[in-house]
Structure formats: C-alpha cells, structure tokens
Amino acid sequence: MNLYFEHIYTVRERFDEALAAQGFDSVLIFAGQPAVAFLDDNAYPFRVNPFFKYWVPVTDSPKSFIFYEPGKEPQLFLFQARDFWHAQPVVPPGDWQEHVEVIPIDSKHIVGERVAKEFGKTAFIGESFDALADWRIAAVNPEGLLHHLHYQRAKKTPYEVECMRKANVLAARGHLAAEAAFRNNQSELDIHHAYIQAMRVRETQLPYNSIVGLNEHGAILHYDHYETEAPSTQRSFLIDAGAYYNGYCADITRTYSKEPQGFFAELIEAMDQAERDIIDEIEVGRSYYDLHVATHHKIAKILHEFGFFKVDANTIYERGYSNAFFPHGLGHFIGLQVHDVGGYLKNPQGESYARDSRHPFLRLRREIEPGHVFTIEPGLYVVDQLLEAFDGNEDFNWQRIAELRPYGGIRIEDSVHVTKNGVENLTRTAFDSLK
Missing domain, CATH: 3.40.350.10 (Creatinase/prolidase N-terminal domain)
Structure with missing residues (x-):
C-alpha cells in the first residue's frame, strides 16, 4: 500500500x-x-x-x-x-x-x-x-x-517514520561535514556553514537553531551564538543540529574530542555507551519517566567512576547531585515538531501526568507504545550556575570538575522508533548508511 x-x-x-x-x-x-x-x-x-x-x-x-x-x-x-x-x-x-x-x-x-x-x-x-x-x-x-x-x-504512521528516516540521513550528512570542519580547526560559524552546505539548505530551512559549541560553549545547553574566529586551542566540539524531510524532523547531537585518547575522549565513550545501554532497555509498557531515572543512575555511576565525586553512585543520585550535571530531560517525542506534542497526556480527554519537582524539565512521561518515536539524549556538563548551590560541598571533587570545565560538556542524541518487535535507531542507521 x-x-x-x-x-x-x-x-x-x-x-x-x-x-x-x-x-x-x-x-x-x-x-x-x-x-x-x-x-x-x-x-x-x-x-x-x-x-x-x-x-x-x-x-x-x-x-x-x-x-x-x-x-x-x-x-x-x-x-x-x-x-x-x-x-x-x-x-x-x-x-x-x-x-x-x-x-x-x-x-x-x-x-x-x-x-x-x-x-x-x-x-x-x-x-x-x-x-x-x-x-x-x-x-x-x-x-x-x-x-x-x-x-x-504520538503514534506515527509508516509514512511519518519513513520521512523521519530520510530526515536523519540528511542531518547525518551534515553532521559528518561539521565534524570534518572541526577536525580542520574551523570556527563555529564555519562549522555551521559546512553543516548546511552539506545538506544543501538555507539556515531558515532547519527545524531549529543549530547548537555548534567549541570547548566550554558545549556547557551552554541552547548555545547558538557562533564565534566567527576559531579559538587558539580546540579541545572539544558539541553539535546539536537537525533537518526536515516533508516537514518531519531529525534531531541529532554528537560530541567530539580533539584528542583521540585521554580523559575527555574516554568520558565521551562512557556517555555514548550509557546512551546505547538505555536504548537497549526500552520496552513497550515501560514508563519513559522510569527510563529517565535509570539514565540518571547511569550518569551518577560515570560521575563516580571518573572521580568527580568522593561518594558512591547511589549517593550521587539520592542527594540530587546528578541533576547539576544532567539538568535536562532524557528526551522528547519527535515528528512534525522537534519537541512534538502530547508527552504528558494520559488519554485523548486531556488528563495529564503531574510535573515532577525532581525532574522538572522532562518533556515526556507517557508509557512507551509501538509507533512512538522519541529522542534519547543523556548529557553531562559543567554548568557553574547549577554548581553554585553546592559550593564547598566536600562530596564533590572540585579539582576533577575543574579539569572538565574547559571542555564544556557532552550530549549524545539519537531518535528511536518503537515497534512491536523492538527498537529501530533511526539516527545510527542513518550514519551507517553513509559509510
């Protein structure tokens, strides 16, 4: 048909x-x-x-x-x-x-x-x-x-999913060009130009303002300033950028280290594995809220293993410390809109889930169903404004946190399509198709 x-x-x-x-x-x-x-x-x-x-x-x-x-x-x-x-x-x-x-x-x-x-x-x-x-x-x-x-x-038709597959291929092509520009020591503005040039679109044809952040700019969650000159030292690069196909959206984030080995490269690898692991835990009937909380525990473990804290992973989560490093939600519905609608609706009559004071920025709380398409985007950043509340707290390893600050932060984001038989990763499949 x-x-x-x-x-x-x-x-x-x-x-x-x-x-x-x-x-x-x-x-x-x-x-x-x-x-x-x-x-x-x-x-x-x-x-x-x-x-x-x-x-x-x-x-x-x-x-x-x-x-x-x-x-x-x-x-x-x-x-x-x-x-x-x-x-x-x-x-x-x-x-x-x-x-x-x-x-x-x-x-x-x-x-x-x-x-x-x-x-x-x-x-x-x-x-x-x-x-x-x-x-x-x-x-x-x-x-x-x-x-x-x-x-x-919230339940996408096969046509809608196919449009999002094609949008992800377009965006993945742009992401590869952006990474190459970063490796070539280009400025944020030049990286952004490389992104849209690879997709053959105007800036106004993107679904949202691309986030193109070098070094500490990766810690600004919606950074879209674009420095016109490249920094004297490039350490890291975070790009959150999407594409349209027939009005349907792709939304992809990747983070890169200038050095292929070392502290920040290893941290990216750990976050990438955590993102893959949480995708493996997606199942029909599970609450997206539970998935979000499970991700916090994974990030708390990373914070402990990389020495950012002097206490164990459970304590990091229970005392609310992980929120300072992962302040946003795990993800959101995606489709006709980047942040697609209906994430808090319990039924067609408009009854809604309550907002959670511990996780106020989570955009999706529904139980997972076949046909849902949503993003998975864990993050880990040094946001000084959020850390002010913990100033002097001896549970924190402030010296280790200072080592991460010049790199900004890490976010890895894929869009996934839930089916009766499992989960289709639209984003990783798109990158694989361009190899």
Whole structure:
C-alpha cells in the first residue's frame, strides 16, 4: 500500500474520531502566514502550522487552508498570489495530490465564500488573521479537540517514520561535514556553514537553531551564538543540529574530542555507551519517566567512576547531585515538531501526568507504545550556575570538575522508533548508511 495513502487514511480516521468526540462537523486548518517585524516591511521566516503538514507535505505555502468534513475528500485551498515581486512557493510533486482536492486561490476570502455555510459547526486550527472574526467559526483552537489530536499524534504512521528516516540521513550528512570542519580547526560559524552546505539548505530551512559549541560553549545547553574566529586551542566540539524531510524532523547531537585518547575522549565513550545501554532497555509498557531515572543512575555511576565525586553512585543520585550535571530531560517525542506534542497526556480527554519537582524539565512521561518515536539524549556538563548551590560541598571533587570545565560538556542524541518487535535507531542507521 502507498505509504501516503495509508497515512492520510489514518489521519482522516483520527480527525473523524476527534471531531465526533468534541461535537464538530468539520475542521478548517490554516497553514499560517509570515509575521512582519515591528516598524518594518520584512517578514520573519515562515513556519507552517504542524497540523497543516500533517495532512499534506506542503511546508512553504502560507495563507493556504485545508478543509475536511468526515466522509468527504479533504480540500486543499492552495494559495497562489498574483504577485510579480516574489517567486511562487514550490509545491512538491507526488501522488499525495491524488488523495486531496487541490483548489488554487489568490485570496483567503475565497475560502470563506466556498465553505461559509459550514462554519457554524466547524473547528478552526491555526493562528488568527484579520478576516477570521467575520467568518463566525464555531470554535478557534478548541482545547478539547487539540488534546484529542495531540494524544493521537504520538503514534506515527509508516509514512511519518519513513520521512523521519530520510530526515536523519540528511542531518547525518551534515553532521559528518561539521565534524570534518572541526577536525580542520574551523570556527563555529564555519562549522555551521559546512553543516548546511552539506545538506544543501538555507539556515531558515532547519527545524531549529543549530547548537555548534567549541570547548566550554558545549556547557551552554541552547548555545547558538557562533564565534566567527576559531579559538587558539580546540579541545572539544558539541553539535546539536537537525533537518526536515516533508516537514518531519531529525534531531541529532554528537560530541567530539580533539584528542583521540585521554580523559575527555574516554568520558565521551562512557556517555555514548550509557546512551546505547538505555536504548537497549526500552520496552513497550515501560514508563519513559522510569527510563529517565535509570539514565540518571547511569550518569551518577560515570560521575563516580571518573572521580568527580568522593561518594558512591547511589549517593550521587539520592542527594540530587546528578541533576547539576544532567539538568535536562532524557528526551522528547519527535515528528512534525522537534519537541512534538502530547508527552504528558494520559488519554485523548486531556488528563495529564503531574510535573515532577525532581525532574522538572522532562518533556515526556507517557508509557512507551509501538509507533512512538522519541529522542534519547543523556548529557553531562559543567554548568557553574547549577554548581553554585553546592559550593564547598566536600562530596564533590572540585579539582576533577575543574579539569572538565574547559571542555564544556557532552550530549549524545539519537531518535528511536518503537515497534512491536523492538527498537529501530533511526539516527545510527542513518550514519551507517553513509559509510
């Protein structure tokens, strides 16, 4: 069966269920439109509504709409401006067009005229725009409908997984080019340029700002400054960078040591093995929260074995010390969005898991199911702001911590696809395909 046909059939079923449960007869999904900077006439880079690209692989056609009424073919109102200033967005070819009715428009008002009689029982999903208030839509971004759809989206269709496989190959190609630039003593900015050049994309076509950190910059979790000059001494390199394919995301992190042997290289190897080991522990029915806690224990063991503490691994975790070195969550759902939705939902009705004060930044708490795709990204960093609370604590080996500080930190991140028969590592498979 054609993967897209199977996908859109599933999407229609999910919307049929969600609309019926929430009392709507139809849905109108707006792709969005570029926002203009304050006191300017230049727009910010456009980001399409994830629910729009859930239906069709069209990511660069702002002011377009999808209208769907259960039992009928979805309609794509494809905006094509009468504009001699700009090139028209390129609509990707493919048999996806056989499964939707494509209706070219040059004004949003055409949509209102074509389906206005349906608006009394229509849910709207998307950002607002000037004419929306006049359309008298039944509900705008109704919370109950969004909860229902977000919960469903956690299970990826084979089409979605295939898109993420291809996104990972693109990103892996960029990562290999970035590593080569690091080995060639390039600056952070030049490494970033090598990354996007290898993928043949513009910076605005990345799913998020790439993290390209040399030396101590690897300890800044969302570092995206990019020094233009290479440091006099390059010790380490952390890159967290992704890619899109048909609107689906890859999110990969790797850390490298300039020296092939020694303290930091061995620490990277230990973290890489811990990441592989926690992936081996993934199983259907297990709580992702338990997986996160198990990772903390693995990192506590590494902290003990590498001499960062004078106490054992259990004490390191129980006293909360590991949080200072691994402050973020183990990972998150990934798909249409890098940090995909529904990670805390217990059911389609919107009941949610409680936040945990010990692990407040964890983005995913659900039980693992076949069809889930999420990241696994343990980290170990020297973040002085987090260490301030333990200043003078004699359980810490401060001299050893000082040795790590110039290297910043380590993060290893893969995306994994859970199946009934095991776990597919989308990221490692992508790297293997490029050897």
